[in-house]
Amino acid sequence: MDFSPIPNELPAMWEGMQLTLKMTVLGVLGGVLFGTLLALLRLSHNRLLAGIATGYVNIFRSIPLLLVIIWFYLAVPFVLRWITGADTPVGAFASCLTAFIMFEAAFFCEIVRAGIQSIPRGQVSAAQALGMSYGQSMRLVILPQAFRKMTPLLLQQSIILFQDTSLVYSVGLMDFLNTARSRGDNIGQPHEFLIFAGLVYFLISFAASRLVKHLQKRLAV
Amino acid sequence: MISIDKVSKWYGDFQVLTDCTTQVQKGEVVVVCGPSGSGKSTLIKCINALEPFQKGDIAVDGVSLANPKTDLPKLRARVGMVFQHFELFPHLSIIDNLTIAPVKVLGRDKTEAVAKGHQLLERVGLKDHASKHPGQLSGGQQQRVAIARALAMDPIVMLFDEPTSALDPEMVNEVLDVMVQLAQEGMTMMCVTHEMGFARKVASRVIFMDQGKIIEDCAKESFFGDTTARSERAQQFLAKILQH
Ligand SMILES: Nc1ncnc2c1ncn2[C@@H]1O[C@H](COP(=O)(O)OP(=O)(O)OP(=O)(O)O)[C@@H](O)[C@H]1O
Ligand SMILES: [Mg+2]
Numbered sequence: 111m112d113f114s115p116i117p118n119e120l121p122a123m124w125e126g127m128q129l130t131l132k133m134t135v136l137g138v139l140g141g142v143l144f145g146t147l148l149a150l151l152r153l154s155h156n157r158l159l160a161g162i163a164t165g166y167v168n169i170f171r172s173i174p175l176l177l178v179i180i181w182f183y184l185a186v187p188f189v190l191r192w193i194t195g196a197d198t199p200v201g202a203f204a205s206c207l208t209a210f211i212m213f214e215a216a217f218f219c220e221i222v223r224a225g226i227q228s229i230p231r232g233q234v235s236a237a238q239a240l241g242m243s244y245g246q247s248m249r250l251v252i253l254p255q256a257f258r259k260m261t262p263l264l265l266q267q268s269i270i271l272f273q274d275t276s277l278v279y280s281v282g283l284m285d286f287l288n289t290a291r292s293r294g295d296n297i298g299q300p301h302e303f304l305i306f307a308g309l310v311y312f313l314i315s316f317a318a319s320r321l322v323k324h325l326q327k328r329l330a331v
Numbered sequence: 332m333i334s335i336d337k338v339s340k341w342y343g344d345f346q347v348l349t350d351c352t353t354q355v356q357k358g359e360v361v362v363v364c365g366p367s368g369s370g371k372s373t374l375i376k377c378i379n380a381l382e383p384f385q386k387g388d389i390a391v392d393g394v395s396l397a398n399p400k401t402d403l404p405k406l407r408a409r410v411g412m413v414f415q416h417f418e419l420f421p422h423l424s425i426i427d428n429l430t431i432a433p434v435k436v437l438g439r440d441k442t443e444a445v446a447k448g449h450q451l452l453e454r455v456g457l458k459d460h461a462s463k464h465p466g467q468l469s470g471g472q473q474q475r476v477a478i479a480r481a482l483a484m485d486p487i488v489m490l491f492d493e494p495t496s497a498l499d500p501e502m503v504n505e506v507l508d509v510m511v512q513l514a515q516e517g518m519t520m521m522c523v524t525h526e527m528g529f530a531r532k533v534a535s536r537v538i539f540m541d542q543g544k545i546i547e548d549c550a551k552e553s554f555f556g557d558t559t560a561r562s563e564r565a566q567q568f569l570a571k572i573l574q575h
Contacts, residue, residue: 235381236418240432240484241408250431254422 113302119293126289127310133207133275133285138268140211145218150248152223163219170216175209176277182209183281202281214271221263225256262326269318273311286310332357332488332519333378338387340373347373348384349543355488360520362530362551365540366568371523372415374540375490378521379410392487408436411481411489415497417473419465425452425476426461429483437484444483451479455509471502475509482513489513491522525572531555539565 151163170178186205190198229252237247257264276287284292287307294303333355340348347370355361363371376382378389380396380403388397394406419428429448433439452458455475457468465473474494481489491510495503507529514520514533524530530537530551537554539547541564547554558566 230416230418232414232416232418233420235376236412236414236420238381238404239379239407239410239412239414240480241404241436242432243404246435250435251420255420258422 111302112299113306115297115299116302116306119290119297119303122293123286123289126284126286129203129284130272130275130286133203133210133278134268134272136207137210137214137271137275138264140207141214141218141271142222142264144211144215146222146253148215148219149222149226152219153226167216167219170213175213175274176280178213179206179209179277180280182206182212202278202283206278206281206283210271210275214267217267218264221260221267222256225260225263226252228259229255258329261329262322265322265325266319269315269322272318273315276311332359332392333521334390335374335378336388336390338374338377338384338389340377340382340384340386347543348377350387351540351543351545352387353538353545353548355519355521357519358517359535360514360518360522360533361536361538362534363521363523363538363540364525364527364530364568364572365546369540370543371540372492373543375492375521375523378490379407379412381407381412404436408432408484409487411484411486413474413477413481413489413491413494415493417465417470417477417497419473419477419480421465424462424464425457425468428465428476429480432480433483448479448483451482452476454482455479456505469502470498471505474498474502474506478506478509478513488519488521491520491524493523493525495524495526527555527569527573539568541565541568 148163148166151159152167154160183202183205186200186208187198190200233251233255234247237251242250275285278285279288279291282288290303290307291300294300297303335351335353338348338351339346351370351374353361363375365371373382377384377396378391384397388395390396391406391410394401396403396406419425420431423431426445426448429451430441430444433444433447434441449458449461452461455478457472457475457479460468460472460476465476468476478489478494494510495506498506503526507526510520510522510529511533522529534551536549537547537551538545539554539562546562547565553560558569561569
């Protein structure tokens, strides 16, 4: 084992890590936003809308993420051409991000839905009794409380996404893992680089998860 | 102010309210009592359309609830409501609890709303608690905040659903005192409560409900005065709660 070439390659791997982090953060933001919308649809009294959202969640929870990524990579340019009638180049980054958002939304939806349902019904009544519309009572009263309760779960899910972003290697994106792997191959020391990458994933995920546990305790009191 | 006309309501096959009819005039304080499950909460929630009803109509200040064109949030903004379990917003400070609806619903100026909030807190004896959160207050204090929160909307009528029944006994009076003061200032009120001392002091009328029906609806003097003229159910009920 010879780990000495690694320091030289750190700048390149940092580039990759930036892509990983960007993908994670944007994926979480988009996923939470879209997931919240799905949760509101699932909880709505409109059977059709609730049914569509439920179907969506069930589908995306039943297919592998890798498949969604590849599928979007192939399908997004095709769909765009069909809509705009012209070749609209989208990078692998955009198609991967779309795939993550669509996929993660199904999971965030369930977390948000459970969060909303955990808020006592009396809170909705109180908000409505003050003249708030459905939208206002959600935005001002229910969701702020629900998100506070859900924060640990949302962060836990974000840590999983942080690791899952490594699947972008399948469409050739140079994220942290893919960069480490290709550098290791080039230099001829693939094992050392993969061990190093694993260590980095572990340290970041483990530290984040400890942080979440700590937060959970603080939110509980 | 409130006119309830032959209102009936069902939960599935179960009829919660049967042909309920009564009025509350401006400035009146009407106390509603009756055994558990008799439909008191349901009736009072129907008045600000928190619960829908299937038959009859309710008009608040001339606005009909059965009319599908009625803007329900707008109507609710004019009707104050106080709940058994307070239902303060736990993520907001006390003063924010008092200002959120005036600002977001009525579009009032934030600084004015805050000034009015402090005034109301002073009125319910809690002016030093403005920046605390609901969880830091006792039950009695929370309920007084809830009353202030409802008053912040300048309601034309106040509805109370057993405002003191979730409180420890030593906190009941601090809440009742606020309610008595409110009644004496001329607020129109409809209160579900078993606090007969409160009813004796400020009620204009007392309504007794049983199994979804309004059985008694009479002036306070006759309700407490000549009990032999009351229905058997009401007599039994009164005998039970007046023992305490
Ligand atoms: N959402 C609901 N679905 C089905 N039945 C309900 C529902 N809410 C209330 N009920 C029933 O309607 C009846 C009247 O309830 P309500 O809460 O109005 O009674 P109440 O007089 O306020 O009683 P309490 O003194 O216990 O508060 C009860 O039998 C109750 O079980
Ligand atoms: Mg009740």
